[in-house]
Amino acid sequence: MTALTIWYQGMKGSIRPIVHFRRDRYWEVDAWRGFAITIMVIYHLMWDLYGLAGWKIEMYKGFWHYWQLVTATSFIGLVGVSMSLRAGRLQQKGKLRFAPFLQRGVVIFSWGMVISLVTFFYAPSGFVRFGILHFIGVAIILAYPFLRFRWLNLVLGAALLLAPRLILWRHDAAWLEWLGMIRSPHPAFDYFPVIPWLGVVLIGLFVGNMLYPRGERAFAMPDWSRFGPVRWLALAGQNSLLIYLIHQPILITVLILAGVISL
Numbered sequence: 001m002t003a004l005t006i007w008y009q010g011m012k013g014s015i016r017p018i019v020h021f022r023r024d025r026y027w028e029v030d031a032w033r034g035f036a037i038t039i040m041v042i043y044h045l046m047w048d049l050y051g052l053a054g055w056k057i058e059m060y061k062g063f064w065h066y067w068q069l070v071t072a073t074s075f076i077g078l079v080g081v082s083m084s085l086r087a088g089r090l091q092q093k094g095k096l097r098f099a100p101f102l103q104r105g106v107v108i109f110s111w112g113m114v115i116s117l118v119t120f121f122y123a124p125s126g127f128v129r130f131g132i133l134h135f136i137g138v139a140i141i142l143a144y145p146f147l148r149f150r151w152l153n154l155v156l157g158a159a160l161l162l163a164p165r166l167i168l169w170r171h172d173a174a175w176l177e178w179l180g181m182i183r184s185p186h187p188a189f190d191y192f193p194v195i196p197w198l199g200v201v202l203i204g205l206f207v208g209n210m211l212y213p214r215g216e217r218a219f220a221m222p223d224w225s226r227f228g229p230v231r232w233l234a235l236a237g238q239n240s241l242l243i244y245l246i247h248q249p250i251l252i253t254v255l256i257l258a259g260v261i262s263l
Contacts, residue, residue, distance in 0.1 A: 022238060026217060027225035029081060033237030036074040041247045043068050048251055052261045072132065072192070073200055075240075079136055080143065080153075080204020081212075087147045088215020101144045109137025111245060119189060130178040131190030133244070138178070138194065139201045146205055153206040160199030 046064060050057040058064065083101070090096040112133030120127035128134075146153050164180065176182045180193030211218055224230045236243060255261040 025238065026085065026212070027223070027230065027234045028221060029078070029085065030234035030237035031224075031230050032074065033078050033082075033240050034233030034235065035237075036071060036078060037236055037240040037243050038233070039067065040071045040075065041243070041251070043071055044248060045251055048248075048255060049260070052252065053255065072197075075132070076136070076139075076192070076197055076200045077204040077207070079139060080201040080206070081208035082204075083140065083143060083147060083201075084205050084208025085212050085215050088212060091214055096147075098144055101140055105137045105140035107137070108133055108140065108241070111241070112137055115190070123189075126188050128188050128190045129186055130193060131188070132192045134178070135192035135194065135197055139198055142194070142198060143201050143205060146202060150206055150209045153202040153209070157199040157202035157206065160202065161196045163195050163199075 043064065046057055047059055049055040050059050059068075086100070087096055090100070112128075112131055112135075115131055115133055116128050146156070174182070174186070177185055178193060180195035180197075185191055185193070225234060252261065
């Protein structure tokens, strides 16, 4: 077989694919994203045990704090790499336009608003105002003008990462929260402001443009996509948004059924 497919039974007896492993993509990028979403699921499991089950786990410093930083940096950096790859492929077809990136950004931001709504009903005092999906949606739109740059993206990305230490002016206005220009951000489960995280996206663009100029791999790479664990990671990477949206309800349901979380 040349593809890994998960099937479901259609209403009229037809068999249709839910998740299909695409071989027209760079497996190493998908596997990297699959690794990032896997360690994100593990982090959220630990957070559920801490925040919902009351386990004594130090989530905001030490080991799990750095785990979360590695997870977020990997996931967000891949936004830039993926934008570079998509731009390269569109350039090859002579169809590089803003519209596909705008559409993708709006779709992901809209899912972020769904997360906001759900968390508002669950915990109004700590609901997600500008979490990772909000940020990724906005970042795809903001980063579009920088698609053609290489070293400039590295310099600007590093500057944005340093910006929180250098910016002296901050305000208490809530509308600045998404930019990261607020003195005391609203406490939330998930918060990824444009400053400094857009810097990670721009560095991802730099990496993508260096390693995959015009969407073509610029280095030799053996094909490990048929190796079981790598293939499953790549499959997860190709469906990372779906996994992100469903993993918490599944985790919480399992923990409730196991008696770890009490209703």
